[in-house]
Amino acid sequence: MVHYIKALRGKGFHHLPVYGWRDLVALALLVTIIVLLGAGARHMIAPLSAGGQPEISLSPTVLPGYALRTTMRMFAALVASLIFTLTYATLAAKSRRAEMVLIPLLDVLQSVPVLGYLSFTVVFFLSLFPGNVLGPELAAIFAIFTSQAWNMAFSFFQALRTIPQDLDETSRSFRFSGWQRFWRLEVPFAMPGLIWNTMMSMSGGWFFVVASEAISVGALHISLPGIGSYVARAIQERDLHAIGWAIAAMTATILIYDQLLFRPLVAWADKFRYEQTAAQIVPRSWILDLFQRSILARLLGRPIGVVSHAIVRARLDLPSPFHRSCGVPFLSSRAVDVAWYALILFGVAYLAWTLLQYAGAALSWQDVSNAVGNGGLTLLRVVVLIAIATVVWVPIGVAVGLRPSLAEKVQPLAQFLAAFPANLLFPIAVYLIVQFDLSPVIWLSPLMILGTQWYILFNVIAGATAFPSDFREAAASFRIPGWHWWRDVMLPGIFPYYVTGAITASGGAWNASIVSEAVSWGATKLSGGGLGAYIAQMTEAGDYPRIALGIAVMSILVVSMNRLLWRPLYAFAERRTRLD
Numbered sequence: 001m002v003h004y005i006k007a008l009r010g011k012g013f014h015h016l017p018v019y020g021w022r023d024l025v026a027l028a029l030l031v032t033i034i035v036l037l038g039a040g041a042r043h044m045i046a047p048l049s050a051g052g053q054p055e056i057s058l059s060p061t062v063l064p065g066y067a068l069r070t071t072m073r074m075f076a077a078l079v080a081s082l083i084f085t086l087t088y089a090t091l092a093a094k095s096r097r098a099e100m101v102l103i104p105l106l107d108v109l110q111s112v113p114v115l116g117y118l119s120f121t122v123v124f125f126l127s128l129f130p131g132n133v134l135g136p137e138l139a140a141i142f143a144i145f146t147s148q149a150w151n152m153a154f155s156f157f158q159a160l161r162t163i164p165q166d167l168d169e170t171s172r173s174f175r176f177s178g179w180q181r182f183w184r185l186e187v188p189f190a191m192p193g194l195i196w197n198t199m200m201s202m203s204g205g206w207f208f209v210v211a212s213e214a215i216s217v218g219a220l221h222i223s224l225p226g227i228g229s230y231v232a233r234a235i236q237e238r239d240l241h242a243i244g245w246a247i248a249a250m251t252a253t254i255l256i257y258d259q260l261l262f263r264p265l266v267a268w269a270d271k272f273r274y275e276q277t278a279a280q281i282v283p284r285s286w287i288l289d290l291f292q293r294s295i296l297a298r299l300l301g302r303p304i305g306v307v308s309h310a311i312v313r314a315r316l317d318l319p320s321p322f323h324r325s326c327g328v329p330f331l332s333s334r335a336v337d338v339a340w341y342a343l344i345l346f347g348v349a350y351l352a353w354t355l356l357q358y359a360g361a362a363l364s365w366q367d368v369s370n371a372v373g374n375g376g377l378t379l380l381r382v383v384v385l386i387a388i389a390t391v392v393w394v395p396i397g398v399a400v401g402l403r404p405s406l407a408e409k410v411q412p413l414a415q416f417l418a419a420f421p422a423n424l425l426f427p428i429a430v431y432l433i434v435q436f437d438l439s440p441v442i443w444l445s446p447l448m449i450l451g452t453q454w455y456i457l458f459n460v461i462a463g464a465t466a467f468p469s470d471f472r473e474a475a476a477s478f479r480i481p482g483w484h485w486w487r488d489v490m491l492p493g494i495f496p497y498y499v500t501g502a503i504t505a506s507g508g509a510w511n512a513s514i515v516s517e518a519v520s521w522g523a524t525k526l527s528g529g530g531l532g533a534y535i536a537q538m539t540e541a542g543d544y545p546r547i548a549l550g551i552a553v554m555s556i557l558v559v560s561m562n563r564l565l566w567r568p569l570y571a572f573a574e575r576r577t578r579l580d
Contacts, residue, residue, distance in 0.1 A: 159190030401464020459501025
């Protein structure tokens with residue numbers, strides 16, 4: 001085709017573009033992706049087999065197809081998480097009254113473990129599409145969504161609350177409508193941090209993919225073809241070779257979508273950094289360079305660009321709830337606040353009463369005392385692990401974020417480590433604990449850190465990446481030394497990002513306790529106690545009243561921790577570290 005078009009140009013058709021090797025490579029990539037997505041989608045909407053579900057094979061030859069199915073579920077959940085983030089976090093950031101409800105609710109939602117959602121939603125999704133694989137697929141996608149959305153929502157909320165005052169005033173001087181301000185100021189400003197948190201959310205989905213694809217609630221057992229169900233069966237059969245193949249497949253999958261998606265997004269989002277001087281080193285992506293230099297890709301993308309440009313520039317006014325001053329004209333602001341508080345209290349009381357009616361008859365005060373005691377043990381573990389993760393990963397995150405060339409090398413490694421399911425380390429943990437007669441109460445705790453530390457690392461990297469270069473140059477010109485540089489320059493600059501990472505890390509630690517406080521390897525089972533082990537045990541038994549009790553205790557502890565510690569730090573970050 002290239003030679004044919006060149007011949008036509010030689011005969012007078014000079015308006016025809018000349019396509020080169022970049023166009024062929026770009027076209028091949030697009031066609032391959034479309035074909036793979038189509039093949040995966042066809043399996044996800046197929047009817048259930050006569051046996052109810054397919055048998056999970058441990059043959060290495062099935063792993064490419066399993067990896068495709070798992071990746072499609074995770075990206076479907078990621079799209080849903082992005083839509084949720086742009087709506088939920090925006091409403092919470094722009095409406096003071098909505099924030100009173102939405103942010104505590106987000107605290108509760110991120111504290112509810114994946115098994116807690118599956119316990120009460122899997123039957124609902126199965127009833128939507130009886131006799132079709134789409135029901136279990138939606139249940140798995142929803143479970144993965146619950147491990148992705150909260151982190152992204154907190155990141156976007158934090159960015160909207162810390163938009164620099166000069167950018168805010170500039171958008172108002174241009175008289176942007178609410179719609180234009182959202183797409184031309186707020187989303188671009190939040191983009192660097194949101195992309196890093198999106199990568200973290202993708203990794204968080206990997207951490208819980210075993211529980212999402214190998215669903216086991218009481219007598220209900222569903223295994224969907226995927227890497228998660230492959231790992232679950234390998235653990236059940238104590239097949240170390242299968243575990244090794246699963247690690248290899250997961251590594252290859254992460255590297256592929258890192259190169260094809262996240263690395264280009266990081267390079268593209270660099271233009272949205274808020275600073276007054278150009279960065280000395282900018283992140284690069286060979287995929288982004290390929291498509292930007294491909295004539296065919298530009299031609300195919302031009303209609304999409306025209307439509308998106310028109311949508312972004314449309315002068316639309318957002319609904320009144322998206323404005324801070326949303327109130328009722330004929331009532332005072334104080335009267336509206338009182339009515340709103342009363343409505344919130346009524347809603348909380350109604351939910352508490354409903355929970356008591358549902359579970360009260362089957363529970364005793366001994367059950368409550370048992371759940372609270374286990375919650376205190378898990379709380380101690382969470383606090384200790386967050387402190388350790390902070391000391392270790394904040395300096396590393398700053399070092400990586402300030403060096404884009406280093407970030408390019410660390411990014412895929414960090415994604416892989418963050419995505420590495422703790423389940424794959426259970427054989428080693430169980431063997432060492434049994435071999436050396438160690439206490440599971442202490443030595444199972446490190447497994448929780450695998451699901452928490454990465455939130456802090458990724459958010460600190462995002463904060464250091466977004467840190468203005470002119471601030472760094474000013475600090476260098478004044479020769480601010482050592483500890484003073486950390487205290488007066490860098491820590492204030494990354495503090496809002498760190499708080500976001502710490503909040504989501506705290507929620508991630510509570511969630512990780514479900515799979516980390518009670519582990520198994522074949523017939524050998526160990527329990528370290530704690531609320532996670534309690535909920536996992538009740539989920540396995542199908543004891544719904546005690547599942548509800550465990551989730552309620554976990555939610556109360558997480559919300560209390562956020563209200564007493566993280567929210568005051570969040571408010572401090574907004575007041576003292578906003579770039580004005």
